[in-house]
Amino acid sequence: MLEELKKRVYEANMLLPKYGLVTFTWGNVSEIDRKAGLFAIKPSGVDYDLLTPEDIVIMDLDGNKVEGNYNPSSDTPTHLELYKAFRNIGGIVHTHSPWATSWAQAGRGIPCYGTTHADYMYGEIPCARCLTKEEIEHDYEKNTGHLIADLFKNLNYEAMPAVLCKNHGPFTWGRDARKAVHNAVVLEEVAKMAARCEQINSKVQPAPQELLDKHYYRKHGEDAYYGQKESRR
Numbered sequence: 001m002l003e004e005l006k007k008r009v010y011e012a013n014m015l016l017p018k019y020g021l022v023t024f025t026w027g028n029v030s031e032i033d034r035k036a037g038l039f040a041i042k043p044s045g046v047d048y049d050l051l052t053p054e055d056i057v058i059m060d061l062d063g064n065k066v067e068g069n070y071n072p073s074s075d076t077p078t079h080l081e082l083y084k085a086f087r088n089i090g091g092i093v094h095t096h097s098p099w100a101t102s103w104a105q106a107g108r109g110i111p112c113y114g115t116t117h118a119d120y121m122y123g124e125i126p127c128a129r130c131l132t133k134e135e136i137e138h139d140y141e142k143n144t145g146h147l148i149a150d151l152f153k154n155l156n157y158e159a160m161p162a163v164l165c166k167n168h169g170p171f172t173w174g175r176d177a178r179k180a181v182h183n184a185v186v187l188e189e190v191a192k193m194a195a196r197c198e199q200i201n202s203k204v205q206p207a208p209q210e211l212l213d214k215h216y217y218r219k220h221g222e223d224a225y226y227g228q229k230e231s232r233r
């Protein structure tokens with residue numbers, strides 16, 4: 001069981017350089033086995049060219065390393081917090097993909113300017129605040145995952161499987177690691193299109209709500225995620 005999970009997470013991690021979402025050792029992918037109460041994540045600081053399935057680290061839901069020769073990703077606390085907050089997700093991706101990271105560094109969410117965006121993400125892709133000086137220096141328990149979970153108290157994480165973290169970069173999620181990677185690729189493409197859209201027309205407006213609804217619900221179904229229909233009223 002663990003070997004299969006490690007292989008899936010290894011293969012999902014290797015998709016990040018394949019799709020141009022990371023350079024060197026940046027980024028990481030994880031996947032959870034909720035029945036076993038464990039998740040597998042990329043080891044910290046290991047180059048993708050050198051990564052093997054055996055290097056993937058196994059963690060429990062208290063944040064303890066269960067198996068692995070390396071330290072887990074430095075973003076492991078964020079992954080763990082998101083698995084606790086978003087009960088229906090199975091995989092998480094963090095990258096430094098250039099276009100999405102540029103929006104994150106600018107501290108801006110990505111408006112929905114078109115149907116490519118609307119097919120996957122319901123509305124503006126939000127940007128979470130970064131940790132304060134006080135939180136960084138005194139609240140060692142608080143991590144980016146807490147800030148994302150707080151932001152999504154008023155958002156549907158299944159209809160919005162992506163977030164930008166100010167001064168850091170994007171996180172995406174999905175039912176498993178591969179789906180989370182798919183959403184990371186979509187996010188980067190949407191981030192690129194939106195940046196160019198604003199360069200072409202600085203006064204561009206987000207897509208009309210009816211177009212967003214048509215495309216999102218056509219792909220995911222009106223009842224795919226509870227609460228979406230209510231938000232339309």
Ligand SMILES: O=C(CO)[C@@H](O)[C@H](O)COP(=O)(O)O
Nearest residue numbers: 026027028044045073074075
């Ligand atoms: O943003 C950072 C470091 O500034 C991290 O997200 C790295 O991109 C990945 O770190 P490891 O997973 O190798 O620890």
